[in-house]
Amino acid sequence: MAVDSAKAKFDIDSNGMGVVLSVSRVRWVLIAVTSGAFGVLAALVATSRLDSTSASFPGLGPRKESPAPVLPPPRAEIAVFVSDQSVVLEEDNGTTRTIAYSSVILDPRWIDLQFFGGWSREFEANEDGEALLFFTGPTFEKGHPQEPLGMVIHGDLKLSDQTVRAGNRAAAEGRAFIAIRHDGVLDFGFGSLTEQADQDYRLFIGGLHAFVLPLDSTPPGYKGVYGPMTMADVRIVYGLRDDGRLEVLETADGVFFPDLRRFVEAKGFVAAFLPDHASKSRLIVPGQRLWSEDQAVWVSGGKPSITALPFMLRVVARSQL
DSSP states (O other): OHHHHHHHHHHHOTTSHHHHHHHHHHHHHHHHHHHHHHHHHHHHHHHHHHHHHHHTOGGGSOOOOOOOOOOOOOHHHHEEEEEEEEEEEEOTTSOEEEEEEEEEEEOGGGEEEEEEESTTOHHHHHTOSSOSEEEOOSOEEEOOTTSTTSEEESSOEEOSSOEEOOSOHHHHHHSEEEEEETTSOEEEEESOOOHHHHHHEEEEEEEEEEEEOOTTOSOTTOOOSOOOOOSOBOOEEEEEOTTSOEEEEEEOSOBOHHHHHHHHHHHTOSEEEEOSOGGGOOEEBTTTBOOOHHHHHHHTTSOGGGOOOSEEEEEEEOSOO
């Protein structure tokens, strides 16, 4: 009824007021419609601008999942100890010879090396429940009272807890090394711990004798640590395996160098290196292979007074890569 009344007023108003009122209403309607359309357009423009702005901030994009942490394997897999092994060798005259040995196979990705300094600490090593292994490092020389242990070593050591520089620089620069890169790859080379080597390697053991190497890998003029060895003795060997692991082994007594070479070749090592050995031989696995007075007599050929060692290399498991 209200609509009809308004329509009648619009029709009969002869002075034009009805027309004016109607135009006014239309004007407000148009303004309202226009305002609404403008609002929608403004919202679309704002949305477009927001989308454009968001695209320029990578942090507002899809969230990337963090890589899952790599958990360490069991200790028994990081350091695999195998005792009382043997290899049968054929001599040049057709006879055979058996080389007995014990070894620990180490996963280079999951080990840390530490300097275990101090004279005659083998019995402490026996009781070290955290350590995986203790073994012999490079040769050393006594007669340096100004040094903390009265001796200097013949090779640079970059270890997890410290870097030890060789006191005999000529020896360090002229000998071989084994090293572990930051990605866990086992490597070897010649010379001292240079600035470049310090960047490339997480762990470094220098001052070694290169015993068996791949062809054409020995630099010209390399002489090594040991000359002809005519005595039969206990030997410590660092063997680089073809599976990328490091095998540290100790042979039985009575091994000549020619037999040691046949032994290393029979083991199939990619390369093999000798640290200190004979009376300085140490391969201690806490709780499994212990140092004893009998062991001291054994490695020294009955002269335990010459077995004193100022340091060993201590192996512990890493908690993360």
